Amino acid sequence: MSKEYNVAILGATGAVGTRMIQQLEQSTIPVKSLKLLASSRSAGKQLQFKGQPITVEEATPDAFNGVDLVLSSAGGSVSKKLLPEAVKRGAVCVDNTSAFRMEPDVPLVVPEVNEEALKNHHGIVANPNCSTIQMVVALEPIRQAFGLKQVIVSTYQAASGAGQSALNELKHEAQDYLDGKDIQEDAQILPTKGDKKHYPLAFNLLPQIDVFEADDYSHEEWKMIHETKKIMLNDMDAGDIKVTATCVRVPVLIAHGESVYFTVDDPTVTVDQLREVLQGAPGVTLQDDPAHQVYPQPLNAVGKRDTFVGRLRADAENPGSFNMWVVADNLLKGAAWNTVENAECLVKDGLF
Amino acid sequence: MSKEYNVAILGATGAVGTRMIQQLEQSTIPVKSLKLLASSRSAGKQLQFKGQPITVEEATPDAFNGVDLVLSSAGGSVSKKLLPEAVKRGAVCVDNTSAFRMEPDVPLVVPEVNEEALKNHHGIVANPNCSTIQMVVALEPIRQAFGLKQVIVSTYQAASGAGQSALNELKHEAQDYLDGKDIQEDAQILPTKGDKKHYPLAFNLLPQIDVFEADDYSHEEWKMIHETKKIMLNDMDAGDIKVTATCVRVPVLIAHGESVYFTVDDPTVTVDQLREVLQGAPGVTLQDDPAHQVYPQPLNAVGKRDTFVGRLRADAENPGSFNMWVVADNLLKGAAWNTVENAECLVKDGLF
Structure with a gap:
């Protein structure tokens, strides 16, 4: 049986986050579990994934324990603070914010253009700007x-x-x-x-x-x-x-x-x-x-x-x-879909 | 005393025509009389010029009898049909439609750019497209x-x-x-x-x-x-x-x-x-x-x-x-104001 992934969506309640949930539902990624993370203000809200209710949890460093894949769209400062914590705990992150896009060791990937750049990731892949x-x-x-x-x-x-x-x-x-x-x-x-x-x-x-x-x-x-x-x-x-x-x-x-x-x-x-x-x-x-x-x-x-x-x-x-x-x-190709598509490619290409 | 002009606005009830009335009110052109012309559908409507009511008349060739200056924005086919009639009756026309813009003997004028082209008019001056x-x-x-x-x-x-x-x-x-x-x-x-x-x-x-x-x-x-x-x-x-x-x-x-x-x-x-x-x-x-x-x-x-x-x-x-x-x-610089501005220049430059 192929590997299944523990996935977390960071910024799950926003315009992009809710679309990440939908795109993940329709993706080829085998999801074992899904955590929905957001600020303390949104914690406790309930959202649906494949017909099942999931309660939004506060995004803290330890929330990433056991997580394999993070899809992130909670703002640049949140990504800067929390994604290194997720990587430290063994996760690979696809980040939709501008936090890491210009870091030389972070691939900036649109799969139709430069999928091969994913090979060079060190735990974080950046999604480009929508435009x-x-x-x-x-x-x-x-x-x-x-x-x-x-x-x-x-x-x-x-x-x-x-x-x-x-x-x-x-x-x-x-x-x-x-x-x-x-x-x-x-x-x-x-x-x-x-x-x-x-x-x-x-x-x-x-x-x-x-x-x-x-x-x-x-x-x-x-x-x-x-x-x-x-x-x-x-x-x-x-x-x-x-x-x-x-x-x-x-x-x-x-x-x-x-x-x-x-x-x-x-x-x-x-x-x-x-x-x-x-x-x-x-x-x-x-x-x-x-x-x-x-x-x-x-x-x-x-x-x-x-x-x-x-x-x-x-x-x-x-x-x-x-x-x-x-x-x-x-919100889809410019954000949620390109993020999930990058994650699909990471899985397909055996890159984590 | 300086010359005063009998003016007609063709297409007076439209978005541009109503603004031509306003721009003419605020212009330096000495207006002796103003005729408001439109299709038979709009004839009989009342509009104001400098506080006085003016009844809209149907635009026919003979409506231009005695008119010195025509400001026109009634659509290309109306201009094509009626402006030569106005010129025949001695009027000078500034036309906001595309009817005559590419005629070699019709100046296409934005006064800030090519006011001197007005000199070459033969009764019709074309206003360029708004953009x-x-x-x-x-x-x-x-x-x-x-x-x-x-x-x-x-x-x-x-x-x-x-x-x-x-x-x-x-x-x-x-x-x-x-x-x-x-x-x-x-x-x-x-x-x-x-x-x-x-x-x-x-x-x-x-x-x-x-x-x-x-x-x-x-x-x-x-x-x-x-x-x-x-x-x-x-x-x-x-x-x-x-x-x-x-x-x-x-x-x-x-x-x-x-x-x-x-x-x-x-x-x-x-x-x-x-x-x-x-x-x-x-x-x-x-x-x-x-x-x-x-x-x-x-x-x-x-x-x-x-x-x-x-x-x-x-x-x-x-x-x-x-x-x-x-x-x-x-509707102003792109149409009504540029039309009236062209007419002001014709008056100022003594071109009719």
Whole structure:
């Protein structure tokens, strides 16, 4: 009989954590037992796994005793504190926070792109940022086929990327706006909990995701640039692929959109060749039939594991350069599913 | 005493037409009389101009008898039919539709960029597309100072760009969504009246504005490419500035956002130099102070004539290339105000 695993989900009650439970239910991982861990505030709540009730426990170092696999999405500071404790106790952790992503000895993995990097783990595997994941899933088959020189991305990111409370805030603001109320006061979380001022997102656009860095790029933009390089080139500062990003929060609840401009090595490549490559690519659903108004939309991507790609067009004035439009469920492929998928690969590849 | 003008507004009852009335009230144009023209369906409605009621009349050729200046926003087919009749009767027309924009003998004018083109009018001046106007207002001072080689734009366009009925549709869908109803049936107009299928925009993104062309670019994207060249270079197919665009409708009611990546001729240019140039540029308000979370937002731009520019950042890997974020009220600078501003310039420059 194959090995079965004692699994723990850290941050089990959040927007991503609850989806980790669902994705684990539908995964190929043989689960012997499941612990649901969260802050003391959420301890005692009951959640379901495969029809059985499980009581949420407080996340403490000793809660990881006997645990083989940790799926984590409880925030960077919690991961930083608790995952080393889990590793010390023999667990392998797949972490959805940014806590360890740039550590040189922590693989940053999107299985469709760099599954082989899992081999180098030392107990912790990092899940990339949601906006990075869906972009590299769409770009990797193109890179494999034609080489990749440059990426210029503008994101259209859903409120849920900032958590369940941000999603609730957007709904609340939208209702107040429709009722004719002033919504400035409703803004308590967005654009980001970590900054001083808060602005309404309902019927608005906020070109700030996370805090700003010294060069005026937001930390989200920084992540897209450096995570893409680490995932594709195994070097967060590699110059082989140039990447720049503008990240914008839009009044969508779930699923991010991305307008991606990219340049391949081979200037003779055609849109038809790109479509052919993407058609069979892992984790990609091609939705690109403008004549029949077929293109990716967030409302259609919610609840799906795939990354949806469409609106492929050649830049007529720059041979080898193209525009495309990429949509994925930021809570699934951008978080819970990519985490569980990484864990599935660790099991399949015999890496713990 | 300076000349006074008999003015007509064609399409006076629409989202843009009502704003043309407001903008004309606040303009420097000496108005002797104002006719409000619309379809027979709207004839008989009463609207106000400077506190006086005016009854809307049906737009017929003879309605332009005695009219000196026509401001038009009643749809392309109406403009095509009626504006030549108005010109025949001695009027000068500023047309906000796409009917005449690409005619070689019709100037396509954003006064901050190419006011001198007004000189060449033969009775009709065309107002560019909303998304083009705000982009060229932001780019022209940069082009004047440092030259401009390339533009890659991704738009975040408000529902009102498709008219008052699209704005109403978004509000209705948003309310139904918040009430837990299925909103697929609500979609009757967007993404565009001119195409077969309709999709909800509430909490969604629609990467289609207008119909698709043969090369899979939407007509809106085509407009941004060719109008930018005509306005800046007086040649809709000029290659001196390369332009490509991805146009996306977002669940915002009024004011478009644009993520603009551009390359100047001089690779030594710094962000500080760009800010200096934009700070005093006509029609531009610079809102670019990330440390204090100051950046353009649609909700703050509504009702303003200016184009708001922020999030200026250098592409560290491509000297001379930059990202910026541009927001403007699509119904004012993108339509009604630019139309009235063109008319003000015609008067000021003694061009009719």
